[in-house]
Amino acid sequence: MKWKEEDNTLQATFEFSDFVEAFGFMSQVAIIAEKMNHHPNWSNVYNTVTFHLSTHDAGDVVTEKDLTLSKEISKIFEKYT
């Protein structure tokens, strides 16, 4: 299991073969996040993308929305492995 809950956020780091691949993944995640109207706190350096998911409207804790988004992100990632 890639995701872990810590400090009231759902966290995971994904690694790609290079920046171009990492950004292809980010583009897919961006579309899904906007569609769910639930946006991640995420960062990227070169081939690595890290997420800290929590729900602002619920007081910055992990909710069902974060679990759903985390599953969608993992599903997108599968294709890149």
Add this chain to the structure above:
Amino acid sequence: MKWKEEDNTLQATFEFSDFVEAFGFMSQVAIIAEKMNHHPNWSNVYNTVTFHLSTHDAGDVVTEKDLTLSKEISKIFEKYT
């Protein structure tokens, strides 16, 4: 072999599982195209991306540049299959 030469362009169509995946692929191709400073004539409808590659500066014929770009595009596509 996915690519064929016709009407002085190098053509290929790629199919994905959905629009989100197609656009992830397009984002990667966009980065590579700009890096090569060689931009495709490409179109997209839902899960399909079609290319017509030719070299404007050479009089709109297929050149080495198009061959190189076509190989890069095929390489990016492999991951999505």
Add this chain to the structure above:
Amino acid sequence: MKWKEEDNTLQATFEFSDFVEAFGFMSQVAIIAEKMNHHPNWSNVYNTVTFHLSTHDAGDVVTEKDLTLSKEISKIFEKYT
């Protein structure tokens, strides 16, 4: 008015200063299109993006969905001018 209806599609072409800017615009349109679950037939060459909008499920004619998407696209484009 940028859009015109012809051959049962709503058509428009947008021009940018370069490919990078054109692709920034395309990324925004991609997100909006997926969110609306209405995907354009669109093509790009360098700094130009062309749309042919119609509604497949209605028999490939222009519907309210195309009008709405065309307005969203125009709104995104405004920022780039």
Add this chain to the structure above:
Amino acid sequence: MKWKEEDNTLQATFEFSDFVEAFGFMSQVAIIAEKMNHHPNWSNVYNTVTFHLSTHDAGDVVTEKDLTLSKEISKIFEKYT
């Protein structure tokens, strides 16, 4: 001046009207970064994009490469204001 040097990184935060606009900007920056072969440490939450630029190969300090990238990023941002 948007950028400041702190902790051996060049830092700036950019704000947009929404996530879609922020991601359009990120797509442009991604293309430029890959072209320069100099990739940012950047993060995004909703309408905000934050950069921490430094040069890994130089021992994680600010170099000319970071200055150049910061200027390119600022130039891309101008269009969105």
